[in-house]
Amino acid sequence: MLHIKCPHCGMRSQNEFSYGGDATVKRPELGKEISDQDWDNFVYNRKSLRGKHLELWQHLSGCRQWIKVERDTATHEIFRTLKANEDNS
Amino acid sequence: MDQNFRLSDGGLINRDKKLSFKFNHKTYYGYEGDTLASALIANGVHLIGRSFKYHRPRGFFGAGVDEPYAMVQLYRNGETEPNIKATEQELFEGLEATSVNCWPSVNFDIGAINNFLKIFLPAGFYYKTFMWPKSFWYKVYEPFIRKAAGLGVASIKHDKERYEHKYEYCDLLIAGSGPSGLASAYAAAKNGARVILAEDKARFGGTLLTSEVNIGNKSGKDWAEGIIAELKEMPNVTVKNRSQVFGYYDHNMLVMSERISDHLPKTKKFHPKQRLWYIRAKEVLISSGSIERPIVFGNNDTPGVMLSSAAKEYLKVYGVLVGRNPLIFTNNDSGYETAIEFKKNGVDPTILDTRKDPQSEIINEAKNLGINIKFSYVVVAAKGYKKVKSADIAKISDDKEQLGSVENIKCDCICVSGFWTPTIHLASQSGNKTKFNEEIDAFVPGRSKQNETTLGAANGSYTLEETLKNSFETAYDLSKKITNNDNKISLPNVVEKKSTIHDKFWCVPLPKGKNYKRFLDFQNDVAVSDIEIALKEGYRSIEHVKRYTTLGMATDQGKTSNLNGLQLVSNIENKVVPNVGHTTFRPPYTPVSIGAIVGREVGKHSKPTRKSPMHKWHEQNNAIFVDAGVWLRPRYYKQGNENLFEASKREAKNVRTNVGICDVTTLGKIDIKGPDAAELLNRVYTNAWLKLPVGKARYGVMLREDGIVMDDGTTTRISENHYHMTTTTAQAANVLSHLEYYLQLVWPELNVNVVSTTEQWAGAAVAGPKSRDLLQKLFPKSDVSNEGLPFMGFIEGDLFGVKARIFRISFSGELAYEVNVESDNGNFMWEKIMEVGQEFKIQPYGTEALSTLRIEMGHLAGSELDGRTIPYDNSLEGLLSKKKDFIGKRSLTRKAFTAEDRQKIVGVVPLDKKTSIPEGSHLVKDSNAPLPNPKLGYISASCWSVEHDNPFSLAILKNGKNMIGEKLFVMSPLKNKVIPVEIVSSHYVDPKGERVRS
Numbered sequence A: 001m002l003h004i005k006c007p008h009c010g011m012r013s014q015n016e017f018s019y020g021g022d023a024t025v026k027r028p029e030l031g032k033e034i035s036d037q038d039w040d041n042f043v044y045n046r047k048s049l050r051g052k053h054l055e056l057w058q059h060l061s062g063c064r065q066w067i068k069v070e071r072d073t074a075t076h077e078i079f080r081t082l083k084a085n086e087d088n089s
Numbered sequence B: 001m002d003q004n005f006r007l008s009d010g011g012l013i014n015r016d017k018k019l020s021f022k023f024n025h026k027t028y029y030g031y032e033g034d035t036l037a038s039a040l041i042a043n044g045v046h047l048i049g050r051s052f053k054y055h056r057p058r059g060f061f062g063a064g065v066d067e068p069y070a071m072v073q074l075y076r077n078g079e080t081e082p083n084i085k086a087t088e089q090e091l092f093e094g095l096e097a098t099s100v101n102c103w104p105s106v107n108f109d110i111g112a113i114n115n116f117l118k119i120f121l122p123a124g125f126y127y128k129t130f131m132w133p134k135s136f137w138y139k140v141y142e143p144f145i146r147k148a149a150g151l152g153v154a155s156i157k158h159d160k161e162r163y164e165h166k167y168e169y170c171d172l173l174i175a176g177s178g179p180s181g182l183a184s185a186y187a188a189a190k191n192g193a194r195v196i197l198a199e200d201k202a203r204f205g206g207t208l209l210t211s212e213v214n215i216g217n218k219s220g221k222d223w224a225e226g227i228i229a230e231l232k233e234m235p236n237v238t239v240k241n242r243s244q245v246f247g248y249y250d251h252n253m254l255v256m257s258e259r260i261s262d263h264l265p266k267t268k269k270f271h272p273k274q275r276l277w278y279i280r281a282k283e284v285l286i287s288s289g290s291i292e293r294p295i296v297f298g299n300n301d302t303p304g305v306m307l308s309s310a311a312k313e314y315l316k317v318y319g320v321l322v323g324r325n326p327l328i329f330t331n332n333d334s335g336y337e338t339a340i341e342f343k344k345n346g347v348d349p350t351i352l353d354t355r356k357d358p359q360s361e362i363i364n365e366a367k368n369l370g371i372n373i374k375f376s377y378v379v380v381a382a383k384g385y386k387k388v389k390s391a392d393i394a395k396i397s398d399d400k401e402q403l404g405s406v407e408n409i410k411c412d413c414i415c416v417s418g419f420w421t422p423t424i425h426l427a428s429q430s431g432n433k434t435k436f437n438e439e440i441d442a443f444v445p446g447r448s449k450q451n452e453t454t455l456g457a458a459n460g461s462y463t464l465e466e467t468l469k470n471s472f473e474t475a476y477d478l479s480k481k482i483t484n485n486d487n488k489i490s491l492p493n494v495v496e497k498k499s500t501i502h503d504k505f506w507c508v509p510l511p512k513g514k515n516y517k518r519f520l521d522f523q524n525d526v527a528v529s530d531i532e533i534a535l536k537e538g539y540r541s542i543e544h545v546k547r548y549t550t551l552g553m554a555t556d557q558g559k560t561s562n563l564n565g566l567q568l569v570s571n572i573e574n575k576v577v578p579n580v581g582h583t584t585f586r587p588p589y590t591p592v593s594i595g596a597i598v599g600r601e602v603g604k605h606s607k608p609t610r611k612s613p614m615h616k617w618h619e620q621n622n623a624i625f626v627d628a629g630v631w632l633r634p635r636y637y638k639q640g641n642e643n644l645f646e647a648s649k650r651e652a653k654n655v656r657t658n659v660g661i662c663d664v665t666t667l668g669k670i671d672i673k674g675p676d677a678a679e680l681l682n683r684v685y686t687n688a689w690l691k692l693p694v695g696k697a698r699y700g701v702m703l704r705e706d707g708i709v710m711d712d713g714t715t716t717r718i719s720e721n722h723y724h725m726t727t728t729t730a731q732a733a734n735v736l737s738h739l740e741y742y743l744q745l746v747w748p749e750l751n752v753n754v755v756s757t758t759e760q761w762a763g764a765a766v767a768g769p770k771s772r773d774l775l776q777k778l779f780p781k782s783d784v785s786n787e788g789l790p791f792m793g794f795i796e797g798d799l800f801g802v803k804a805r806i807f808r809i810s811f812s813g814e815l816a817y818e819v820n821v822e823s824d825n826g827n828f829m830w831e832k833i834m835e836v837g838q839e840f841k842i843q844p845y846g847t848e849a850l851s852t853l854r855i856e857m858g859h860l861a862g863s864e865l866d867g868r869t870i871p872y873d874n875s876l877e878g879l880l881s882k883k884k885d886f887i888g889k890r891s892l893t894r895k896a897f898t899a900e901d902r903q904k905i906v907g908v909v910p911l912d913k914k915t916s917i918p919e920g921s922h923l924v925k926d927s928n929a930p931l932p933n934p935k936l937g938y939i940s941a942s943c944w945s946v947e948h949d950n951p952f953s954l955a956i957l958k959n960g961k962n963m964i965g966e967k968l969f970v971m972s973p974l975k976n977k978v979i980p981v982e983i984v985s986s987h988y989v990d991p992k993g994e995r996v997r998s
């Protein structure tokens, strides 16, 4: 079970969180023309990365905030966690 | 004779407390402090079971967790449990156990015929032999194997015992209470760290209980007792015996299973049987010690052949002799300790040492005691079937390849020591890349991946002084880092016997013309010849060899077999062991009961049970409940001898003719507030929301980004910036997360707050042609006329002094309202409505009638919005705004979603108007078509239409829009039904929707 530092609440066990996928995917703007390919990339196509991965988690049984977690998908090492509005660069 | 092999004194058992127990239905006696194994050996019982494949007789091999054979079926307090190691099970009064893996009995086992057929049962025999002919598998091979094999029988009764889970945090978790565990726990605790010390056995101390050593002028055992007593008194220390740390998981979380009651005849009141600890430790010290390695020789699985350390433990801890004429077979000094212990107790052992001329303190001691020692000697084969009777021994050449002439000597046990294998399982589980240590021919932990340090024998350090020194220092350093304290313990004076190097010898060659089975894996019956076959057949990777031969795959996880297997592979392949590599260790280190894993989350406690505020009323009025997610909802209210069908028909009919009331508290409710609330709804729902006036509700459908319908429900504008959203019962939590996702991550600029209010409101649907008349009486001060409260209208009202929200919305398709009050007033509301409704013949209706009503109306529920359908499939395309964008809209232009013959919801009526249609059935054109019969669609929901008095179903049907009037077949192979049907509109009742507006 991972130990995740919620930027709002502190260190918490994984079972308080739910996983939300790749945090680097940006939803296309509403009402904007978009090609089938770009839309498919947004909805379906994800890299199955081995290594550092910026991902979303929601602190479901805590503050209910969506947060960003930088995690190694192979070793589960967590490098840092960020609030939703924090820049991940 | 009673306990014939028990010494007259000695050991750590309590001789004042004699216990009776039964093994294979025969009564024996032992003492408190015995294990089942030690008590049986005390009674001279060595035949415990039969081996897995060849059904060869099996006895005891070890004295603890490493035991590969002695698994029994245990009976305790009316319950039975398989896969119990006799070497770990503590004796209690009235214990009963039986052998496993033998049929009909341990003495006469029909499966032993496999032993004579063993030429036919080589490596991979399951893969090869039983594949042909295929039809034989189910009828012949499988039942036979099932009956003859297996390691006990699981109980099919409900387990009445209680199991608990506990979550704990600490600075240092120390796994194992041998010298390194005790020393490090003591040093860290004295330095102020929060310490948990776990010991899997009943007694603390590990090898200190059996070693002839002195620490600080005390015997090892007394020193251990003193340390434990002191640790137990310290507030920052938790000391746990009978507790196995079996798994090392991510982020330094370890799981430990504590056996609280297994050693007692009966679990004490208010005590659990076992407790599972989830421990998050800042640092982990692995002090799990080492396990003695066998030496491989002919018939080395015969009962009476056992590890030399186990023989010593039986002597020193239990006061039990494993034999009166022992043969010690060793390649190192450890065997001498056992021999000396025998000698001290008046038994004359013979030592066979594979080494030519070793010199050390302990060897001299043995010589001085007059023990018969034969150097450069090996055991070629054990003789005897159900128990060792003698041994064939021979001199071995210096290169260890040639055997001299074989002699036979009498003995009743063979105690083997092939040196020591560090227990690296936990380190390996944590991700530690282990490395091979040439000096000890074994793997030791390498670079730590998590915050873990391995100490003592588990790290390949086999001298006490070095172990204590390292343990004190490591624990001091780690605790100082955590606590910033600086209390250092000085190393006590250590007295131990120095030993000399071991012989890298592990397998006795076969004498000419002999073909003895030489076992590597005792539990899975894997012999040297099996590995040879696997390699001959081309298996190279150790992981493949393991799976093909099942080496190390039994419940003991190869604790005694792994390294010898690796040695063999590397010898044949001319590789060195580190290049062969070892297979991956995975949790659990030892078997864990399913009960402990599940904990309290069984039966009713497997998930929370949510009840509406009106639950008690439902109970009192004969409601039969059904699980709706975590909610309990009335399915129907039973009157007299009614069954489900009759009751739900009556209830639904009453809604269509009079008025009914249904508990809809379980619907998800989300309060939405903020200046941008309308904008959020407009983006989330597929239809337009910006112009919804205050006091009005609207039906909405929300999609996922992939265009699939996520949920539907009505949302009401309570005031300017305040909305009340309802969701389906099942999707309530997902919809809230969905809204939070978009508000927090995608459109943070929207000024909106959302919060779940599902539990804040109690809801009652009041439905039927007489519902308005009833409502007028309930709310005399409110205008509930069709003009005052039109369809999809909302007002607030006063229900006999209680504030209520009244929504004119309908799921049943009748003129209907939903009344919400604060949860605390739910029961009051319900009773008032029932009371006032009497004159209108009000009846409560449950989910079954609710389903009937919505199905014949063609309204949607979870069985249509099942995560596979788009709006068009559910005839919701009219709700898709063309003017604005919304979540998932772009996906709806995809080719498959716009196909001309796209599936669509339809109604289905059986031609005979009688036969009920099973849900989940398929729709086909030709019921006699060859298989696979092309499926045109499926039945999503079925009911008995109360309006038409015949069966009616909803279906999702390919090209549904052009299928109305077609005749098809419903097929249900599960129910063995073929029903000719006609396709009709999904709106079977009131297709124009006049009633809801009346």
Ligand SMILES: [Zn+2]
Pocket: A006, A007, A008, A009, A010, A059, A062, A063, A064, A065
């Ligand atoms: Zn949080």
